[in-house]
Amino acid sequence: MSTDFRLPDLGEGLTEAEIVQWLVAPGETVALNQTLAEVETAKAIVELPSPYEGVVAALHAGAGDTVAVGAPLIAFDLEGEETPETPSDEGTAAAPAAAEPATQANLVGYGAAPTSGSRPARRARRSGGTETPSVDTAVLEAAPHDVLPTGPVETVQGERPRSTPPVRAHAKRLGVDLVLVAAEVGDRPITRADVDAYAERVSPAVAHPEKAAAPAAVDGERETRIPIRGVRKHTAEAMVASAFTAPHVTCFHTVDVTETMELIASLREDRALSGHRIGPLVVIAKAVCLALGRTPGLNARWDAEAGEIVQHHYVDLGIAAATERGLIVPNIRDADRMSLIGLADALTALTETARSGRTSPSDLAGGTFSITNIGVFGIDAGTPILPPGQSGILAVGAVRPQPWVHRGELAVRQVMTLSLSFDHRVVDGAEGARFLKDVADILQQPGRAILMA
Template identity: 55%
Template sequence: MIKEFRLPDLGEGLTESEILSWKVDVGDTVSLNQVIAEVETAKAVVELPSPFAGVIKELHEQPGSVVEVGKPIVSFEVADDAGGSPAEAAGLSEGLGGQPVETPKREPNLVGYGAVVEGSGRPVRRPRNFAQGQAAPVVQPAGGAAAEAAPVEAVPAETSPVETKATETKATETKPAERPRSTPPVRKLAKDLGLDLVQVPGTGPGGLITREDVLEFSGHAVEPATHVQGSASSGGPTAGERETRTPIKGVRKHTAAAMVQSAFTAPHATEFLTVDVTPSLELLAKLKDSRTFAGVKLTPLTLAAKALLIAVRRNPALNSRWDEENQEIVTFNYVNLGIAAATPRGLTVPNIKDADALPLPQLAQALTALAETARAGKTTPADLSGGTISITNIGVFGIDAGTPILNPGEAAILGLGAVRTMPWEYRGEVALRQVLTLSLSFDHRLVDGEQGSRFLADIGAILAEPGMVLTMV
């Protein structure tokens, strides 16, 4: 029999992914969980395992295609009895008293995709909570495209026509409107345009309201998709072209949305501190000769990260989050340290989980592994989620200072400038010293100027004189 595999959500709540490459071809025999493709979400490159054992019958999408979640991407030819006992293959299971009852067959699925009833091609998810006396929606397998598009109706069980009519009238009067499905950037756009999303028809998967839906409903022009101009082989412009257009997708699209959300949601404040870090660099040289750090890569970022982790203990407001929905400030008692990484796919901010619990050698190793994984494009969605505070090292590009933009959901981000040899006041005289500038941006809703200043001063004090740690812990 033929089985279709639809693009899953991958557990990230994303609406689309790009097919980067196929690891199989039509006619190939594959085993269960064999990697069949690489797809790029808005956050990471993910290897897609096969949900079936069988033969590849058809590849529905080509590399480079951006596919909406829920659309078929590959078809398999599998054995009729694959995936269960004869009874299960026949759609029967044991009911009360041992009598066989018919049950819907479920296809294999990935995390976040949900169990799929055969024939529907759509996840069966737990219904939302309903008011007392209100029936939950009845989920029915779809019989085709028209059935998939049909709305699901909520009907009370075992009522007379009169009772049904009365109940429907009451439900119409009292039932609160369910919030339309959309993403945060789309809701922000609708709010900026003064639109009520309840009135906007959604054309995305499962009725999802897209940016294009909002723009079209508001009367704004929707720009048509533009093909990339330039050489298909080199990726660069061809002779005579005056401009190159590149579709906004993948990491670049996600980064842009995140930065706009951050810049227009959190009131940023930025402070700068220039520090003589000569003692820190001398300490690094000593540590590299130490047996404890043999084979461990040590950089100024290593010490800056450790200094930040120590300073967070003394200034916990910098390691918090603004919960708008519940009107609460969430202060984290752990630190998932994000490190901004420039990769071939664009800017990503993977984080080291529970970095505050790591001794310096393990922290250095974690930083090295994080950078290598990011450069190789193997950062997972889990590595990119759950950060609590971040560092961006602009010094590697020869930049002295900047104004970092907060990673959405975080209270602070520390920027490290380039270490430069400069004339500096030292013990009452002018001497050549190793100097760098720290840039700290923070969410002024969560962090007062005093708290931000003390935090930055603590980091500077540690880097200027590492022995100051003894007075802080």
């Protein structure tokens, strides 16, 4: 008898998830809490641990399929579910023995059950002795393998090769099986370069698609159709809802940030701070937190159902991050309570987590105000769209040397443009202007932060 494991609620109101890749296959014995698959929600890539110990009976969906929360995901044959009748000493059939309940793990938000055994090692282990090397077919069938090995590969056991989500996504795009790459690189984590090297050796056309022949025209047209799913789908829906719900107003202010840049340079030269990455965005984040304390309307949301404006007495600061999966806005919780160094460390951790694809859905929800750094792309100004549920977002432009009137004389100064979009239902023009000026004043003269602290 098989038991279905249904896609659990992954939190934050998410209703579906796309299967990125299966890490198990039918017929494979699975341990409690062993990772079954990687699924991509509208906000993050999530690993699903097994809630059972048993044998995989069937996979109800394939890689690339979208599964609704509550829909069957995988079927298990569980040990101890049924016990055959045993003849008694008198030759009569005895009552079936009580089946031991299958060990089941916690589901969301997961975590090993107290009685769970040790999780299989993530590290790939090579077979020893003089046996002929072979590939574990169960693992191979559970992952994309459009590119096949050209020579013998050692048996790989264990949960799955060690790599980051972006590397796994890159391998999937090239059709490279990470199990085969792991057999070559050993126990260390697989990098993007390892994947590229494998693809280059096995199939140069796959490794360099830009050098391949151009696709043949179909009915005189050349086009590529990209499914709208995951983060891009969620972002599109959120932006449309925000743009056509909140009346956006954007105002701009260009400011001399020379003193801020000099402060950052001096902090970077301080050996005591060498372990912290302090850049312009960190100082801007601190300035925003201070300015929000003086203009609370920007740190609020419009609650249409309750007919109320909800002002937050804390700042969960969203930082827009461009990743391989699309634009995400993870939050720094209670950013207003952090020092400049604390913000620097939090921003570093947030960025590294986002780039690796490990940002959790909970870290992408509940922000109260956001910053988007368009300056890293060489852009000076823009009209950012509000994240749903927020009343303000600040776009930070590039820092450029420009002629500027400084103390009555023309000089070359470091200049930046700030673009503030706000919800005009919550914030009027005067309050938005005051907030923008407060941020600009701190960036122009960082010492003014003392007056606002």
